[in-house]
Amino acid sequence: MLRSLLSLAALLTTALAVNPIEIVDKKFYDSVTHKQFYIIGVDYQPGGSSGVGTGSDPLSDPTQCLRDFALLQKLGVNTIRVYSVDNTLNHDYCMSLLDTAGMYLLLDVNTPLSSQSLNRYEPNTTWTADYYFHIYSTIDAFKAYENVLGFFSGNEVVNDVTSLAACPGYLRALQRDMKAYIKKTANRTIPVGYSTADDATIRSELGKYLTCGDDASAADFYGINTYEWCGDSSFTSSGYSTLTSAFENFSVPVFFSEYGCNTVSPRTFTEVAALYGDQMNGVFSGGLIYEYNEEDNNYGLVNTDGDSAQLLQDYVNLQSAYANLSIPNVTLSSTIATATTTLPSCSGLNLDNWTIPAVPSGAPTAGADNYGTLIELTAEELVVNSTVTDVSGNVISGLSVTPVGRAVSGSVSGTSSASASATGGEGKSGNGTTSVSGAVGMGVGVSLGMAVLAAVGAVVVIV
Ligand SMILES: *[C@@H]1O[C@H](CO)[C@@H](O)[C@H](O)[C@H]1NC(C)=O
Ligand SMILES: *[C@@H]1O[C@H](CO)[C@@H](O)[C@H](O)[C@H]1NC(C)=O
Ligand SMILES: *[C@@H]1O[C@H](CO)[C@@H](O)[C@H](O)[C@H]1NC(C)=O
Ligand SMILES: *[C@@H]1O[C@H](CO)[C@@H](O)[C@H](O)[C@H]1NC(C)=O
Ligand SMILES: *[C@@H]1O[C@H](CO)[C@@H](O)[C@H](O)[C@H]1NC(C)=O
Ligand SMILES: *[C@@H]1O[C@H](CO)[C@@H](O)[C@H](O)[C@H]1NC(C)=O
Numbered sequence: 001m002l003r004s005l006l007s008l009a010a011l012l013t014t015a016l017a018v019n020p021i022e023i024v025d026k027k028f029y030d031s032v033t034h035k036q037f038y039i040i041g042v043d044y045q046p047g048g049s050s051g052v053g054t055g056s057d058p059l060s061d062p063t064q065c066l067r068d069f070a071l072l073q074k075l076g077v078n079t080i081r082v083y084s085v086d087n088t089l090n091h092d093y094c095m096s097l098l099d100t101a102g103m104y105l106l107l108d109v110n111t112p113l114s115s116q117s118l119n120r121y122e123p124n125t126t127w128t129a130d131y132y133f134h135i136y137s138t139i140d141a142f143k144a145y146e147n148v149l150g151f152f153s154g155n156e157v158v159n160d161v162t163s164l165a166a167c168p169g170y171l172r173a174l175q176r177d178m179k180a181y182i183k184k185t186a187n188r189t190i191p192v193g194y195s196t197a198d199d200a201t202i203r204s205e206l207g208k209y210l211t212c213g214d215d216a217s218a219a220d221f222y223g224i225n226t227y228e229w230c231g232d233s234s235f236t237s238s239g240y241s242t243l244t245s246a247f248e249n250f251s252v253p254v255f256f257s258e259y260g261c262n263t264v265s266p267r268t269f270t271e272v273a274a275l276y277g278d279q280m281n282g283v284f285s286g287g288l289i290y291e292y293n294e295e296d297n298n299y300g301l302v303n304t305d306g307d308s309a310q311l312l313q314d315y316v317n318l319q320s321a322y323a324n325l326s327i328p329n330v331t332l333s334s335t336i337a338t339a340t341t342t343l344p345s346c347s348g349l350n351l352d353n354w355t356i357p358a359v360p361s362g363a364p365t366a367g368a369d370n371y372g373t374l375i376e377l378t379a380e381e382l383v384v385n386s387t388v389t390d391v392s393g394n395v396i397s398g399l400s401v402t403p404v405g406r407a408v409s410g411s412v413s414g415t416s417s418a419s420a421s422a423t424g425g426e427g428k429s430g431n432g433t434t435s436v437s438g439a440v441g442m443g444v445g446v447s448l449g450m451a452v453l454a455a456v457g458a459v460v461v462i463v
Helices: 002-011 062-075 092-100 129-142 161-166 168-185 200-210 240-246 270-275 313-323 414-425 428-439 445-462
Strands: 021-024 027-030 039-043 079-082 104-108 148-155 192-196 221-226 254-259 284-289 302-305 308-311
Touching: 039 104, 039 254, 062 092, 062 302, 062 308, 062 313, 079 284, 092 104, 104 129, 129 148, 129 168, 148 168, 148 221, 161 200, 168 192, 168 200, 192 200, 192 254, 200 221, 200 240, 240 270, 254 270, 270 284, 270 313
Parallel strands: 039 079, 039 284, 079 104, 104 148, 148 192, 192 221, 221 254, 254 284
Antiparallel strands: 021 027, 302 308
């Protein structure tokens, strides 16, 4: 009896592994457990800016997602950032797999393709109905996935004095219209934010402007791309202390949307301990290491070639740094839904002079009707078939995504609990997953057993 129920359970994994994240008073929280959420992330855009094109993007190829998400899970990651997607494709499998692996997505809505981004020097020339159709279609394609942590309205759109003089009002207009579209069409609040360039003269001023005043057009979070800490640096000599002071009073969550200087290689990621440590974890909500895939600019953790992949030394070093973290364990009282933040006034800022433009003329009221949805996956769909080798070139066998999270509807199977203990047995990734899963609220060891029981219970109820 038990055996047959278990094998039935083995056929299904839950479609809902992680809880949506909400923002309360400049921090991220799990909307169900009310535990504070720190982003432990990696930027993910295999192929770089050419990784999106007609018919392909980083979240549409099942074989690639499976291999990479299994490796990201073993690395100890809870969030990926994707820079560009093709909003006409089906992302259900990759997004459901990401969710099953206990990971969130931060998604940029722009792409390098025509009519799909702002021109930083002449934003009015790209302020078009076609651009808005693209933005709305991207929101539509992703808004139903509960593991979407937020959307970036832009990445480094402002990166010099000229673009600083041209763009801020447009960025606020985009924030306003993305938030309004989400409010009108999505069934939960999905935060909208901006990711700023590594430029100390711009980021604080622009950030204050994007997060002040009327909440309807203000950024809900602010991401900083920073490459200041190189090699074996320190909190003060890297510039992190100055950066931390500059953002100490921001009224929205602030995190590193890209970090990981590579002028010293292989990277040892000593900045990771600093970012999540006592001097910074009160100001920043974690960060995303740039980047998963090895490209020409040499920031990769993993080298891929067709379906196969090889871990680089940076992957091993980052895995050690993540396994060594102890993330603050903060749980809100049950007031999560009612707490509100009052944003500071915009007046007195250098950039308080913008007239925020209206929606482009002829802008659509809806996107292209391609709506994603989380789907249930089978245990077989979690098993990696691609060839993956370690740093020395030895094949890593038995690689799979271990389902984590809520114990509902058959989430844990015999196969996956075996692979979970195998993962745990390898030391770092097991620990990494446990300490990382603030959002998930469940460790691997004992709670897996409970999950199996709950899963069986759910199956009994269904039968
Ligand atoms: C964009 O703005 C510039 C400078 O303000 C102006 O010269 C140009 O005509 C505008 N272009 C469009 C398409 O509105
Ligand atoms: C607003 O002020 C900034 C800083 O003084 C200036 O660079 C920018 O051109 C001004 N923008 C507008 C729209 O007047
Ligand atoms: C942040 O607020 C504190 C307390 O009001 C103040 O002392 C400090 O100077 C502020 N920091 C910045 C960078 O504005
Ligand atoms: C582990 O954490 C400690 C304390 O935060 C830090 O000093 C040390 O550098 C970290 N080690 C690694 C490998 O990151
Ligand atoms: C976090 O804190 C809660 C209570 O505040 C406690 O029950 C839980 O065991 C703690 N978790 C960890 C990993 O320390
Ligand atoms: C992996 O290979 C097995 C056996 O060849 C096959 O049954 C399964 O469908 C494959 N899984 C994926 C995700 O391709």
